Amino acid sequence: MAASTKKNLSISSVDDQSQYKATWTQRAWFASGCTTVLISLAKSMLILAAGAPTGPRTLLHLIMAALLGYLLADLSSGIYHWAIDNYGSAKTPVFGSQIESFLAHHQYPSEITKFETAGITYTMAGFVTVAFLPVNLFSNDPIFLWFVAVFTGFGLLTLNIHAWSHTPRRKLPPVVAALQDAGVLIRWSQHTAHHRPPFNSSYCVMSGIWNRVLDEYKVLLALEVALFRVMGVKPRSWSEPISEWKPMMTQDEQPVLH
């Protein structure tokens, strides 16, 4: 779940710090994704500032839009992660490198903390740019643009937020540690279940809020059964044990990497 699959798979055997650096292309995608989010935010604020006086009703709509964006970002992270962990292979068109990268993350869970932010997030940043830059250009609804800003902002950073849940607490920026403590971002104790056999729960990696719902009501298992019945495809999580997958270290065992 990082710069490139080949880099991930060679991690344990090659002690070359340069492999964790992002390329300039990845940094450019990261910058374009961040710019797209900022345009949504700025356009929303400018429209509100230029329009009719705003009251409590507008404020309520902004709060609800932000909440919806935040919740949907976590749910999307869970569904995407579940699909990538369970279906396809390195040869799958478009998603192949992501699939290989996520599977490598299960083999070497703590390696994700070594990568530069742009190297982890560039795929999501690219998606945000391509899918939401046109939305920014054509939408003039400030509430919707505010929703888009929150949804894409958290969505773009999801894999970095996931990496923070693998990072030793003493190495976290204080604001990130505070947000983890407040339950805004997923923390180690919430994510560790995903890295334990049978490796089929806690797929949401942004806030983790949806994990309880998806796991208790077996929503993703129901989807797996439906897909198997319709298409005859078994998810990877049914063929356990996945022998090469390793558990997550305890928070204190995590190596100091930066």
Ligand SMILES: [Zn+2]
């Ligand atoms: Zn996973």
Ligand SMILES: [Zn+2]
């Ligand atoms: Zn993880």
